[in-house]
Amino acid sequence: MKYMIMMTGSQYDFDRLSGKADDALSGPEAAALYEFMTAWNQRLVESGEFVEARGLAAPVHTRRITLRAGVPVVTDGPYAETQEVLAGYTIVECAGFDRATEIAAQLTLAPGTPGDNWYVEVRPILEGAGDLDA
Amino acid sequence: MPDRGIEDLLRTEAPQVLGAVVRRYGNFGTAEDAVQEALVAAAGQWPTGGVPDNPRAWLITVAARRLTDLLRSEQARRRREEQWRPVERPHLPDTDDTLILLFLCCHPALSPPSQIALTLRAVGGLTTGEIARAFLVPEATMTRRITRAKQTVRDHGQRFLMPPPAERAERLDAVLHVLYLIFNEGYAATAGPDLARPDLAAEAIRLGRLLHRQLPAEPEVTGLLALMLLTDARRPARTGPDGALIPMDEQDRARWDAGLIAEGIALVGDALPRGEIGPYQVQAAIAAVHDESPSSAATDWPQIVALYEVLLRVSANPVVALNHAVAVAMRDGPAAGLDLIAGLGNTLDADHRLHAVRAHLHAMAGDHAAAQAGFEAAAMRTMSLQQQRYLHRRARREADLASP
Numbered sequence: 001m002k003y004m005i006m007m008t009g010s011q012y013d014f015d016r017l018s019g020k021a022d023d024a025l026s027g028p029e030a031a032a033l034y035e036f037m038t039a040w041n042q043r044l045v046e047s048g049e050f051v052e053a054r055g056l057a058a059p060v061h062t063r064r065i066t067l068r069a070g071v072p073v074v075t076d077g078p079y080a081e082t083q084e085v086l087a088g089y090t091i092v093e094c095a096g097f098d099r100a101t102e103i104a105a106q107l108t109l110a111p112g113t114p115g116d117n118w119y120v121e122v123r124p125i126l127e128g129a130g131d132l133d134a
Numbered sequence: 135m136p137d138r139g140i141e142d143l144l145r146t147e148a149p150q151v152l153g154a155v156v157r158r159y160g161n162f163g164t165a166e167d168a169v170q171e172a173l174v175a176a177a178g179q180w181p182t183g184g185v186p187d188n189p190r191a192w193l194i195t196v197a198a199r200r201l202t203d204l205l206r207s208e209q210a211r212r213r214r215e216e217q218w219r220p221v222e223r224p225h226l227p228d229t230d231d232t233l234i235l236l237f238l239c240c241h242p243a244l245s246p247p248s249q250i251a252l253t254l255r256a257v258g259g260l261t262t263g264e265i266a267r268a269f270l271v272p273e274a275t276m277t278r279r280i281t282r283a284k285q286t287v288r289d290h291g292q293r294f295l296m297p298p299p300a301e302r303a304e305r306l307d308a309v310l311h312v313l314y315l316i317f318n319e320g321y322a323a324t325a326g327p328d329l330a331r332p333d334l335a336a337e338a339i340r341l342g343r344l345l346h347r348q349l350p351a352e353p354e355v356t357g358l359l360a361l362m363l364l365t366d367a368r369r370p371a372r373t374g375p376d377g378a379l380i381p382m383d384e385q386d387r388a389r390w391d392a393g394l395i396a397e398g399i400a401l402v403g404d405a406l407p408r409g410e411i412g413p414y415q416v417q418a419a420i421a422a423v424h425d426e427s428p429s430s431a432a433t434d435w436p437q438i439v440a441l442y443e444v445l446l447r448v449s450a451n452p453v454v455a456l457n458h459a460v461a462v463a464m465r466d467g468p469a470a471g472l473d474l475i476a477g478l479g480n481t482l483d484a485d486h487r488l489h490a491v492r493a494h495l496h497a498m499a500g501d502h503a504a505a506q507a508g509f510e511a512a513a514m515r516t517m518s519l520q521q522q523r524y525l526h527r528r529a530r531r532e533a534d535l536a537s538p
Contacts, residue, residue, distance in 0.1 A: 077206075
């Protein structure tokens, strides 16, 4: 069973990571975070549960396409600076939702995350149309 | 003191970096600013800090980071929405980004001065200040010109794609024309104290080589590169020690650049058999005949006349007709040339070349009074100081001959 673990972040969170924000992560803090994430990822690889992981570019590099009066309209970077949007995801293949949740929950222990308001989400990935009935 | 090696490296990388950033993030206009800033940062840091192992990756990273900042400050001011026009052509993954950039910069909605400025900046990697100095306009003027050009490209739905096949030939003509204009501005500066601004000629040749590498089978691309090389080969002999213009028939041909001539002639030989004869190939062939002649007198004028007749068929214009008249005069004598010029009417009256040619032919025919008047009329019509000096000198010589 596959699950997608979705990490969210605002433009501000990207700035903290890239060292731009006022309360940006210090060098050692950033290094600790990278180390944590690498180790988390590596454990999934070793357990055979890792499928794929991707990080997304900053929210400003977003195009939203909507249909207006029958014409596709592109809006560049449609997010407010503080809006939480998808920042990256990891797909795992594991025993079930509880195991996927356990894996995702480890991320809350990551150093340098924005604190109590930060969250990750896990959702099952459909393997076929039949899953919709499940 | 800028490091030539690093400067050359940056100029080479500029279009590749811009292509990569625009392909990935879109926003041509802002991306172009971001790449310029990355180039400036590199020019400042690399001479002392060393060139990174992968310069292009460094530049792309820095430019992308800068683009993020620029976009955020832009979007804080206004949210941009635009209609998405569907494009029914496949992405060609093997197309070099530089080529797409050239087509984008030479967009038909832009005036030639804007096409030139944008090409020099986005593809040539020159700063706005350098371009402004090359064209003798204030930097603020050039900044406005480039900003407006980018705005126009954006308004026309800036998609980072090759033009559709139906427009390819016409768009390529525009690219060739822009390179030729840059070359000419470098080779025969239209205004100011210097006869030539070799940096622009060198830049046009560099861009011409780049285009030729991308489109080696396009005979007119080959023709233009050959024409620029064969013309530039004569540059060392074209001015005297005082910077004054020396006409081709008086030039010391030993000072012509044999390497450039050989390269240009090889290119002409490569392009001509491909069948589609275009004006750049014919002009290159004419330049080749001149460059191969040991002296003006030994020039194969009948062949040059024949080539000009081909050129008149593929792209007739008054300047070509004027040059044809000169060749005919060299083959058949000045009277034949003057007859042809008389047939041109008044279309070129404001052009100093018409008056200079007519003066030369009158001088050849021994009509020194008419020659003097012609050289003076020509001098009044050129903005180039060195051309003015040459023409006045010739007028004085004719005056002396007219009344010894």
